[in-house]
Amino acid sequence: MDDLKLLRDLGAELEHEPPATLARQRHRLFTGRRRRRPGWWAAGLVAVATSVAVAVPVVLVGDRHDPDRTIVAEPVDVSGTRNVLVVGSDTREGEGNAQYGPGQARAGVGARSDTIMIVHLPADRRTATAVSVPRDSMVRIPRCGSSPPRVDMINSAYDNGGVACLRTTLEKLTGLRLDHTVEVDFTGFKDMVDALGGVTVTLPRPVDDRASKLRLPAGRSHLDGEQALGYVRLRHYGDGSDIARIKRQQTVVVAMVRQVKSALGEPVKLEELLKEVRESVRTDLSMESMYQLATELSGARLDVASVPWMPHPEDKNRIAWKQPDADKLFATLR
């Protein structure tokens, strides 16, 4: 047996068969990497992008309509204030013809689960507030593109008219100026975890999930992007509830924030991370502004909130904003 043969055998041992997901990469060829679609839970990561400080509440708030979390109005400095619109969905792909809008392109792709939130960064940067907007809120959507004005669920503004339409809609509804937008998808999440060098989590019980091919022992584990993604998306684990899943997402995001905080002291590392983040999300924020925000917010306190809501009077499966509470909340963010 010669050395090349030995090497080939070693190669055979190390080799992995391509997974079915490899086909996703084929798709990238024609959609382009910069046109990925946004994952609601991944919205937490967006926050890593916009600011370290906001990351945790964003996921905490994500997808829950919890009236008790409504923010207590407090005075906010106006100068230098920024409001960032954060959008996420768990749709993998399917951005198509802009003319028809992402909604049609994604039709049939599967359930979309948008997270919409407004991250408020006051001028003094001592606090940050993430206000989640329930996606099934019935609201008045102004004319955008070819869509006529109408009353509909707020996420339809995004699905039909993209982030621009959602921004206009929310600006009209809240009276806030939304200075920036950030969109993220779960590929972005994976990339960000990898950029952070993985995350360490402690598991109460081992994971052996066929669907995601994820196997982890109980106790502390260091997860790479793919594993972290598998972990937060597990469905048949623990009591299998959505709340349990949200908790796992929080765990991962908290671990990520810990990593980011350690990067804050090292400008080179932070810059590298933000570069990766910039690749993974779609945003109009420049690298420099993200860098600036991240450093400014390193000591910020976090508030989380939901737009005050109540069941819609005509359809209990929909949500209506509770007034004047909602307006009062937005007033504090101006």
Place this chain on the structure above:
Amino acid sequence: MITQPAVRGADSELVSASWTDPEAFAELFDRYSAMLYRYVSKRLGPEQAEDLVGETFLIAFARRRSYDLAYADARPWLFGILTKLVSRHHRKEAARYRALLRAPVDSAVESPADRVAAGVTARAVRAELAGALAALPAKDRDVLLLIAWGDLTYEEVAQALGIPVGTVRSRLNRGRRKVRAALGDTNPMEEE
């Protein structure tokens, strides 16, 4: 009557077709993505492989107009792009090999028959092989592994890396010499 789209032959035809019909490029992906995936999974593990394969095709697609149609086979071109991408992960690659130095031989996952087929010798010297790979200079490792793991010929490696065939030979020889030295140069069936 032709109802099927014409079956395209050589890779170069696909590339030139993609100049006017970008979708034609997808056929190249279907032909080679699995092969590239296996190759990179050996060097960097499955975590990175999928993304690097995707990246390789994205870059190839962007550069499809500069493809030299004189080469019918696109594999060297694709391997060349992939090699550059892999080189960004050299530290990770070396760490992967070094991990093999420590890892116990995992025989539980394979039947005895598999082990016999793969050759017990390869397993027995795994640590030495891995150590040698980890220690090789990147350029020598690229050549050695394109031949051993990528199944390219000397000419194809030369084309992939944009170097003369003579350089391929010298790098290969140097790489193999180091591997043999790590193995203690005791192998009676050694060639050359």
